[in-house]
Amino acid sequence: MRHGRHAALRKEGGFVLALVVLMLFAISVAGAAGYLVVNTEFSMAKFSDQGAEAETVARAGLHRFVAEQLGVVGDSVGYAIGNGVALVTSRKIAELDSLNHVYYIRSEGTVIDVLAPGSPARRVVGAYAYHRKRPLKHLGAMVVAAEGGWSQGGSAEVDGRDHNSSSDCPGGGAPPIPGIIARVSAGSLSGGDLAGAPPGVTWSGGFSQIYDSVAVRWDILTDPNFPVDFDGVVPNYAGLPADSFPVVRVSGYFNPGSSWSGRGLLIVDGELDAASSFVWNGIVLAGAVDDIHEGHIRGMLVAGLDGPNPSSDVYWQGTLHYYSCYVYAANESLSYLELIENTEFEAF
Amino acid sequence: MIAMLLSSVVIILVSGTFLVQSQYYSSQSLHVGAHDNARVATERLASEIRSTMQDGFVVAGARTMTIRSPIVLGVVCDRAGNDVHVHIEGGVAGLDVDEVAGLGMRDSGTGAWQYRNTTWSLLNGGSVSSASVCAGNGADTMWAASEFRQLVEVNPLFGAVPNEGTILMLFRETTFKIQTSVLDTSTLGLFRQVYGESFVEFATGMDTTAQFQYRTGGSTYADTITGSNVGDIDAVRIVVDARLPARSGVQEDVTFGWSVNVAVRNFP
Numbered sequence: 001m002r003h004g005r006h007a008a009l010r011k012e013g014g015f016v017l018a019l020v021v022l023m024l025f026a027i028s029v030a031g032a033a034g035y036l037v038v039n040t041e042f043s044m045a046k047f048s049d050q051g052a053e054a055e056t057v058a059r060a061g062l063h064r065f066v067a068e069q070l071g072v073v074g075d076s077v078g079y080a081i082g083n084g085v086a087l088v089t090s091r092k093i094a095e096l097d098s099l100n101h102v103y104y105i106r107s108e109g110t111v112i113d114v115l116a117p118g119s120p121a122r123r124v125v126g127a128y129a130y131h132r133k134r135p136l137k138h139l140g141a142m143v144v145a146a147e148g149g150w151s152q153g154g155s156a157e158v159d160g161r162d163h164n165s166s167s168d169c170p171g172g173g174a175p176p177i178p179g180i181i182a183r184v185s186a187g188s189l190s191g192g193d194l195a196g197a198p199p200g201v202t203w204s205g206g207f208s209q210i211y212d213s214v215a216v217r218w219d220i221l222t223d224p225n226f227p228v229d230f231d232g233v234v235p236n237y238a239g240l241p242a243d244s245f246p247v248v249r250v251s252g253y254f255n256p257g258s259s260w261s262g263r264g265l266l267i268v269d270g271e272l273d274a275a276s277s278f279v280w281n282g283i284v285l286a287g288a289v290d291d292i293h294e295g296h297i298r299g300m301l302v303a304g305l306d307g308p309n310p311s312s313d314v315y316w317q318g319t320l321h322y323y324s325c326y327v328y329a330a331n332e333s334l335s336y337l338e339l340i341e342n343t344e345f346e347a348f
Numbered sequence: 349m350i351a352m353l354l355s356s357v358v359i360i361l362v363s364g365t366f367l368v369q370s371q372y373y374s375s376q377s378l379h380v381g382a383h384d385n386a387r388v389a390t391e392r393l394a395s396e397i398r399s400t401m402q403d404g405f406v407v408a409g410a411r412t413m414t415i416r417s418p419i420v421l422g423v424v425c426d427r428a429g430n431d432v433h434v435h436i437e438g439g440v441a442g443l444d445v446d447e448v449a450g451l452g453m454r455d456s457g458t459g460a461w462q463y464r465n466t467t468w469s470l471l472n473g474g475s476v477s478s479a480s481v482c483a484g485n486g487a488d489t490m491w492a493a494s495e496f497r498q499l500v501e502v503n504p505l506f507g508a509v510p511n512e513g514t515i516l517m518l519f520r521e522t523t524f525k526i527q528t529s530v531l532d533t534s535t536l537g538l539f540r541q542v543y544g545e546s547f548v549e550f551a552t553g554m555d556t557t558a559q560f561q562y563r564t565g566g567s568t569y570a571d572t573i574t575g576s577n578v579g580d581i582d583a584v585r586i587v588v589d590a591r592l593p594a595r596s597g598v599q600e601d602v603t604f605g606w607s608v609n610v611a612v613r614n615f616p
Contacts, residue, residue, distance in 0.1 A: 015355075016351075016354075016355040016358060019355075019359060020359075020362055023359075023363065023365075023366055024362070026366055027362070027365055027369050030366065030369035030372075031369060033373055034369065034372055034373040034376050037373065037376045037377055037380055038376055038380075040380070041379075041384075044384070045383075045387075048387060048391065059613075091435075091487075091488050091492065092486060092487060093423040093425055093435045093482070093487050093488075094423055094424070094425040094482070094485055094486060094487055094512050094513050095486030096512060101486065102423050102513050104423065104435060106437065126421065126437055128423060128515055340454075340459075341459045342401050342402055342454060342460075343421055343515055344613055345418040345420070346395060346398060346399045347420065347437060347438065347442070
């Protein structure tokens with residue numbers, strides 16, 4: 001009896017179940033296909049975004065490389081920017097003259113998708129840049145944005161005649177430059193020596209004229225985020241090649257003695273007030289300079305880059321001699337890249 | 349009877365769900381297609397517009413735009429008679445020589461570009477001795493000798509041989525046109541024409557509102573720029589509203605509004 005009822009149930013219920021299972025399967029397939037379509041669209045949108053991001057990373061890397069360049073142009077460098085990496089390489093293409101070279105800068109930006117690390121989004125941009133090798137002009141042995149610049153006292157010497165000769169370096173034995181350039185008056189006092197061609201020059205344009213003529217990127221050089229060779233520390237010159245003229249930066253009031261003596265490009269982001277034991281071979285750039293200065297510089301001094309010098313008159317009591325070879329060497333530490341407008345392009 | 353009734357209800361419910369699913373899938377496909385059409389069109393356009401240098405716009409109309417965009421830039425590292433030796437990123441291997449429509453020269457004083465139409469076959473002077481000649485002028489040719497090439501007969505193009513350090517451009521001249529699609533005549537398509545070639549449709553499904561707009565400083569965009577104002581274009585708005593016709597009577601056409609502003613990077 002029981003056996004007969006089971007047989008009847010099998011006959012009555014079988015087709016509905018099979019049909020429902022079939023329809024559910026069809027719904028699942030349609031749902032999966034719909035999900036796949038939406039997911040593909042999402043992935044494509046994401047890849048598109050990553051491509052755009054890679055291009056932005058490449059451009060950012062290129063501009064950062066150019067902006068941070070100081071001194072010898074680096075061969076290649078990588079930057080982690082946002083979610084990507086920019087690999088920047090440079091190649092010298094031409095030497096326009098001894099002071100200006102042309103470089104090709106190539107930046108490859110990649111953004112890696114963690115789900116597909118083997119195929120990152122990649123974009124390449126390129127641009128050309130001038131390498132300004134010696135940007136600081138030899139304006140005068142002492143250029144100061146004060147009203148008066150003076151060589152004062154029996155042991156004071158400010159001399160714009162070149163103390164190097166052609167045998168010291170290429171370009172050595174340069175024509176004489178002014179001894180002192182100041183805003184209102186320049187001369188000697190109390191037996192101080194002043195020489196140059198001419199010995200003293202006044203620029204009525206004041207600080208602005210001096211700042212613009214020097215053409216130094218002072219705001220960048222003094223930015224704490226701008227990398228320099230030695231920031232607030234004395235280089236170990238014994239460990240440096242003899243022809244190395246590093247960039248040394250100090251901040252605030254600076255009263256160097258013999259321990260700070262050295263060579264290179266000295267950037268004083270503050271007031272320079274050197275003691276008589278201080279000797280520097282190269283270029284000194286200072287935001288301001290104290291009224292009485294006793295140190296010794298073989299090269300050039302440019303002071304008052306922060307604005308009109310706080311001390312209206314600067315009395316130089318040490319020696320300041322123009323050495324063109326030291327200036328050339330230190331000047332190359334100031335060299336920088338200047339992107340050529342209208343040359344940035346995307347390499348396909 | 350009860351079993352028949354219940355099974356009918358179940359079948360109707362399941363069938364209804366299946367039909368809704370199918371319509372959803374169909375609708376999603378249309379949306380995806382519309383998005384893809386718009387995206388493909390804008391990305392291809394934007395990549396070419398973005399690199400366009402100043403004065404690179406030739407025609408700036410609502411439905412037609414012709415631009416000269418750089419394939420590659422190069423710097424003159426030596427001159428010889430009417431010819432120059434240049435560095436080209438990637439060398440010829442990275443160059444689509446068929447797309448070369450001419451040579452541009454950057455004025456080192458003003459930064460402006462002069463464009464001259466020519467072909468790669470007329471310019472190509474090979475790479476013989478270019479690397480060594482340029483190395484003699486200070487170029488770093490290490491591992492990149494093949495990237496130094498000779499371009500010939502440059503003098504007749506510009507009236508003078510460019511100096512060392514002058515930046516040249518091998519450019520493509522591309523015309524983009526929005527017109528009736530060949531693939532789907534009920535919609536518009538985006539066509540691309542390389543200089544001297546015929547139009548090729550590379551995106552379809554554009555709505556009738558699709559067009560180009562141009563900015564010449566300020567913040568407003570105009571449909572058409574003519575005359576000397578073409579040189580002042582500093583941004584292009586690509587309006588590629590997409591439309592895909594419905595696949596069944598229960599659906600409506602799928603439209604997708606999409607516009608992108610592309611700034612010309614090299615505008616000073």
